[in-house]
Amino acid sequence: MHRGPFRCECGELHDTYDESNDLEPYIHTDGVTCLNESVPGACRHVFRPLARRRGEHLELRSDDDDPELLIHVPFTVAVKVRSLVIVGEPGSSAPAHVRAFVNHDGLDFSDAARLPPVQEWDLAREATVELEYPTLRAKFQNVQSITLHVTANHGGTAEPCATSICYIAFQGEGTANKRGIVDAIYEVQAVPENTGVPGLGMGTADAAGF
Template sequence: MDAVHTITTAKNKIAVRCLNEAEDGSCRHIFKPWDQRLSTDGPSLLSDDDDPELLLHVPFTGSVKLQALTVIGGPNGSSPAKLKVFINRDDLDFSTATELAPVQEWDLLENFNGQMEYPTQVAKFNGVHSIDLYFPANFGAAATEITFIAFKGEFSERKRQAVEAVYEARPVPSDHKVPGGDQMGQMGM
């Protein structure tokens, strides 16, 4: 993955959340710069024992055109085996994620060094403000482990500013004088 196009600062890390994580907040530590993808500093994301499912919600601070993603999993069959992706939803839980058709899904390979990149159908991933990653299964371990996730694409910052507007319940004509307006009435116009 080209580090220039890897989206690292666009995530709202505080709002990242995961259902079924063994340690609350550990999902925030798997988003690292590309050159630190193999680092073992910080906790990895683990599912609860005997339940390999994970549902990760990642909000962005702007609009993203997602081109690819990388997932590095744990050893001994704990890497995720499947991935279903949903975009711009805030209401997903496990039952909804299993019932809804994903925007795209992949059969994953065990990827320990981050060299496997999963391309997206780019036309479906324009204007992404949040992404939900549903990992329903792993390669046979009791729990799923993820040590790194990266998104590749284009990021545009949200430009939101307050708009100042004054509304009048009843307009007062003397408040809105038009230069030369008095002469128009005299000319018969």
Template sequence: MACMHNHSCEEHECGSQWSLYKHIDFPRVSALNESVAGSVKAVFKSWDHRLDNSSECLESNEDDPELIVYIPFTSDVKIKSISVIGGTEGTSPSRMRAFINRDGIDFSDAQEMAPVQEWELAENVQGELEYQTKYSRFQGVANLTLHFPENFGAETTKIIYIGLRGEATQIKRDVVATIVYEALPNPSDHKLPSETGGTSQVL
């Protein structure tokens, strides 16, 4: 479902609500079928700069409008809505499909797998639309993959901005891994009597 974003952003503090880009693991962000390698990273920016198209945008290869965008996070996040600003003259994506916590999705996978949610997109060149998620399904998101299978008839697809509204947990991804690792029992700390020649107590 798309909602109009037509209020005063200063009064509603939109900048803070659309701040999940600060929790993106930028070195690991990637896209499939981008015409310029690494250009996908330019579409993640602050809400205040969402209409700034002076910098590089994400564009698909010529005669192939399909795009896949992989977005890993530095901490688990909860995503309430997504905003996508595309190009003009039919280059905006017309459909978006989301996959959660799945690494390495390619175009074959995306076509065969059922997405967590799918949206029909409008040409949102003014950044006035946001697409609500099924919020209960977008909890504990470590990475998000967005599949844009088609556009409004142009030979290429262009994306200027992808915004994510929600909140992040306080636990960083590397910290979670450390906690899990340290929680595993160390066999050397729990030796059996036959291994030590005496008695031992397992705490």
């Protein structure tokens, strides 16, 4: 049996990504942000349905000679994340190391350097779109947002260059936690109108003589 986060004990890489568990429909794309991206808003284009993972798309690039990126990804509902897929351009600009923070909004680079990540991965230079990096599942069970801190690319310090990312995806499952809370609050607050009973709907105004 093959084991390991992305390279098994036989030393080979294996494509195991299951599109049926793609979390892309749960990503709040308009809320995705990135620090140090060279083109503002490019970060939103790397999150796509698996069927549109290939072809010509705007890539996410860091500023020249600075490999770091800090990508914040909010979800529309709480999700359980089982794995990460991150694909860079072939060569030295491909991301080499990424750290993940769960349910931390508004992080900057100083915060990311100071705080311990929930998990981090060394990324394969020869990554393909189907190559997944499993998470520590117990730490990714009620995820409202993920912040990915790309700290380095395969150029290293000897060959500094911008980091380039073509595609990012998460695999797992959505939950109804967030939506359920909103629905419960709405049900408590909702009252019928024109009941004529003091304290309910328009009846409150009627009873007060307004």
